[in-house]
Amino acid sequence: MRNFASYLRVLIIVFLVFCAAEYFIDSGDKPAFIEYPQVGLFLILFTILLVSVEVVAASMNALTKALLSEEQLKEAEENSWSKNLIKKLTKTKPIEEEGEIILDHNYDGIKELDNALPPWWLYGFYATIVFAAIYLFKYHVFNGDSQKIEYEKEVAAAQIAIEEYKKTAVDLVDANTVVALTEESDIKKGEAIFQTNCVACHRADGGGAIGPNLTDDYWILGGGIKNVFHTITEGGRSGKGMIAWKQSLKPSEIQLVASYILTLHGTNPADPKAPEGDLWEAPQEPAATE
Ligand code: HEC
Known part of the structure; x- marks a missing residue:
């Protein structure tokens, strides 16, 4: 055992x-x-x-x-560590000594012992008093944060962390969230991507060859940053020769090149390809409400 x-x-x-x-x-x-x-x-x-x-x-x-002898063994057992602990925690009288603490009430033969409060219970009770005092001061005197406020603070902190993360994680952009970049340096980067990947079909000035003219007001697949981003990501209509660039360009790079393409608008390159598609008018921004 x-x-x-x-x-x-x-x-x-x-x-x-x-x-x-x-x-x-x-x-x-x-x-x-x-x-x-x-x-x-x-x-x-x-x-x-x-x-x-x-x-x-x-x-x-x-x-x-x-x-050890039998007797000594028994004594050792009595004084064992665990037995002593239980004695200390409960302060119970051994059954032989109960006579000392019996009360003189007698309820139809049922008698009552005047036991001491068990220390395990008593100290637990003191602990609740201390807890209550600390609680009272923290939340009712010094107005500590309630759970609701703690929650709101954590959510706000997380929101800030998400914003920070998004700033570094530029590849989270998609056709719904993309905005046209205007920084000079970003346009330069977009131009570099365009010169490497796109000029074979759209010409260095965007005037169009195999691919359509990217400088005019007419778009086959829709103008504006969101449509252009979507077209570059997913490719043109099937069989037309424009592949889905998401296989080779990262979303952030597509955003750069799409922003560059928008800057080509109205540049009137020499000998352009005739307009294809529909006249694109930017959707009206909803009027700012005061
Ligand atoms: C192999 C030739 C080819 C290459 C390379 C190419 N394109 Fe295209 N692109 C086309 C063709 C063809 C279309 C027309 C697709 C259609 O009609 O559906 C087109 C359409 C487009 C359109 C939509 C134009 C419109 O009128 O709606 C955009 C924007 C565009 N390309 C951007 C790019 C960008 C950016 C690159 C480089 C990353 C690129 N293309 C590389 C052939 C090409």
């Missing part, structure tokens, strides 16, 4: 240490003991150490038992 208990003890402690390692060591997707072999090694050594401690303790126990 004793042996069984010590096996269990070793298992539980090793398991707890294992969990702690998994919890506190940042090892990405893999478990810590695979990512860092030292952790596995430590766990094994730790287990061996625990087992040896148990073995030594068990043999010491056996030795003491062999040396």
